[in-house]
Amino acid sequence: MNTSADQLKKIEAQEYDDLVNQTKPKPTVLKNCIWAFVIGGLICTLGQIILNFFMGQGLSKLDAGSATSVVMIFLAALFTGLGWYDVLGKHAGAGSIVPITGFANAIVASAMEYKREGFIFGVGARIFSVAGPTLVFGFAVSVVIGLIKVVFG
Amino acid sequence: MGMNELLMAFLVGGVLCLIGQLIMDLTKPAITPGHILVGYISVGALLSGLGLYQPLVDLAGAGATIPLSGFGHSLTQGTLKAVEESGLLGAISGGVEATSAGITAAIIFGYVAAVLFNPKG
Amino acid sequence: MTNQKKQGSQTIVFENPPVLTSWATIVGPKEGEGPWRSDFDWVMEDYEFGEKSWEKAETKMLRETIKLAVSKKNYTPEDIELMVSGDLLNQITSSSFAARELQIPFLGMYGACSTMAESLLTAAMAIDGGYFERAVAAVSSHYYTAERQFRFPAEQGVQRSMSSQWTVTGAGAVVLEKGIYGGPRLTCATIGKIIDMGQKDANDMGSAMAPAAADTIKTHLNDTDRSPDYYDLIVTGDLGKVGSALVKQLFIKNGVVPEPNYSDCGVLIFNDNQDTHAGGSGCGCCAAMLCGPLLKKMVQGKIARLLLVATGALMSPTTSFQGESIPGIAHAVALENL
Structure with missing residues (x-):
């Protein structure tokens, strides 16, 4: 008795879900993808130009890479502070999320947003609201790979 | 070689972003930028461990290192290198050592930006 | 029927229907750019409304809207016996902080976006029940306070989904009185x-x-x-x-x-x-x-x-x-x- 009522509810929910999926506007996938590709590509091209510059200055490949990250992160922080990065992100979607500038944007945006709750538990704590999970998973995977190498040599 | 290098960075970087866009648009609506960042860093670190990411870096330079998967790659490569040098301790310290510049820059610039700017919306 | 004021399963019918004697609304800049600009009492120039945070701005918006609605009938807040109000923030702070300054006896409501109707019907029950003669029902919401509570920081580059809606920055207040006046x-x-x-x-x-x-x-x-x-x-x-x-x-x-x-x-x-x-x-x-x-x-x-x-x-x-x-x-x- 109870189970059949539950089942009926499930069917109704499923029917409604189908109706919702028919009605819901689809994301403009093609347009979004072109934007993501072009902007993401341009951000990486900018990264390459900066990388080439540092390598030209005689930095090692590894150091040049680090320096490039720092510059890209600085630019993203500046653009976020000026209120431009979210405008870019509205169009570029993943094109401005996937590059390291998107990581920096998430950090800076969270930090700025909580300024009014103070600089310790506002900015200081919230700065990691998006960056935290990213680093946790990045560290976890790399440590596991390191341990595998320790064990299996 | 200059132009070719830039073109490869553009194409590969663009494709990596395009994949992220497809994931956001075509899968569950609950996928947020946070999920994308976590996914890219993890998959990048994993592929790097399997030896599959370095070829992409060789091919595309910044096109592979600027996307967050490249950050994961740096973590793994730093870890592996440190394991060779100092064993178990390296497994724990190597990743952060290799990426410390980026992580610290993000935190410091984030903090400074919060001090200097107000969110405009 | 023992209960004449309830009809059917969920409907309450007022014996002496309370009158909406005055009302006011203050909205944000984006709402002012919409089709109804001339129908709103006040359009805010920016989202801060002269305050230091968006939360403070929302409180002020709600408070001023209530004051405006009350003053349209030449009442002062002291003349109002009951304020029924709600908003979208945690612990409905916009409403309670507005009530803190208005000093009107206060009932907080939370019905998310349904709060306007919830407040109106609660105030009407209080009046038709004979407990009060004059009450105000009010709500507010603010794009940026809601956005940071429910979604993302303002400066994060996020693509909004095609089915997502834009939280209206606006407050509305209605003064309800015992049914001896004209009006809706x-x-x-x-x-x-x-x-x-x-x-x-x-x-x-x-x-x-x-x-x-x-x-x-x-x-x-x-x-x-x-x-x-x-x-x-x-x-x-x-x-x-x-x-x-x-x-x-x-x-x-x-x-x-x-x-x-x-x-x-x-x-x-x-x-x-x-x-x-x-x-x-x-x-x-x-x-x-x-x-x-x-x-x-x-x-x-x-x-x-x-x-x-x-x-x-x-x-x-x-x-x-x-x-x-x-x-x-x-x-x-x-x-x-x-």
């Missing part, structure tokens, strides 16, 4: 049940709320034994484009067809070119529409009978993270020029 009256109200059809997408609240709206409207018409065309306009709160398209299909399924006198405040409040995607949402959405254009049209006699069905999505970020579906609710209030 709150004749009856239907208290909605929570309807949850298993929708989980927090970026698509219209779909989560549409079944509740359809259910409340159907129940209201059954309880009052009225047909949809009894009303000149049946208007839902903030279903937006997606939700109102869905509710029309649910009407057909339920055998109720209020078209063409059906509309939705979330669809009406913005122009199509304002890039809100699926329209407006938030308590302020139907409050601004009610206290702006809709009540004006009632006074002008263009609308004689209005059914306002405010809709709410009662989730929180915590429940969304825990994978819960979104419970929807809708309350209906009938406003009539008698």
Whole structure:
């Protein structure tokens, strides 16, 4: 008795879900993808130009890479502070999320947003609201790979 | 070689972003930028461990290192290198050592930006 | 019948319907760019409203709206015996902080975006029950306070989904008085049940709320034994484009067809070119529409009978993270020029 009522509810929910999926506007996938590709590509091209510059200055490949990250992160922080990065992100979607500038944007945006709750538990704590999970998973995977190498040599 | 290098960075970087866009648009609506960042860093670190990411870096330079998967790659490569040098301790310290510049820059610039700017919306 | 004031299963009918004697609305800049600018009392120039934070701005917006509504009838806040008010923030702070300064006895309401109707019907019950002669019902919502609580920081580069709605920055306040004055009256109200059809997408609240709206409207018409065309306009709160398209299909399924006198405040409040995607949402959405254009049209006699069905999505970020579906609710209030 109870189970059949539950089942009926499930069917109704499923029917409604189908109706919702028919009605819901689809994301403009093609347009979004072109934007993501072009902007993401341009951000990486900018990264390459900066990388080439540092390598030209005689930095090692590894150091040049680090320096490039720092510059890209600085630019993203500046653009976020000026209120431009979210405008870019509205169009570029993943094109401005996937590059390291998107990581920096998430950090800076969270930090700025909580300024009014103070600089310790506002900015200081919230700065990691998006960056935290990213680093946790990045560290976890790399440590596991390191341990595998320790064990299996 | 200059132009070719830039073109490869553009194409590969663009494709990596395009994949992220497809994931956001075509899968569950609950996928947020946070999920994308976590996914890219993890998959990048994993592929790097399997030896599959370095070829992409060789091919595309910044096109592979600027996307967050490249950050994961740096973590793994730093870890592996440190394991060779100092064993178990390296497994724990190597990743952060290799990426410390980026992580610290993000935190410091984030903090400074919060001090200097107000969110405009 | 032992209980004459309740009719049918969920509808309360007022013996001496309270009168809406004055009202006011203050809205944000984006709402001012919409089609109803001249119908709002005040359009804020920016989202700060001269305050240091968006939360403070929302409190001020609500407080000033209530003061404005009260002053239109030459009352002061001390003349008001009861304030029934709510908003979208945690612990409904905008309302309680507004009440802190107004010093009117205060009942806080939370019905998410359905709070305008919830507040109106609660205030009307208090008046028709004979406890008070004069009460104010008010709500507010603010795009940036809601956004940071429910979604993302303002400066994060995020693509909004096509079905997402834009939280209206706006406050509305209505002064209700015992039925000895002229004006639109709150004749009856239907208290909605929570309807949850298993929708989980927090970026698509219209779909989560549409079944509740359809259910409340159907129940209201059954309880009052009225047909949809009894009303000149049946208007839902903030279903937006997606939700109102869905509710029309649910009407057909339920055998109720209020078209063409059906509309939705979330669809009406913005122009199509304002890039809100699926329209407006938030308590302020139907409050601004009610206290702006809709009540004006009632006074002008263009609308004689209005059914306002405010809709709410009662989730929180915590429940969304825990994978819960979104419970929807809708309350209906009938406003009539008698």
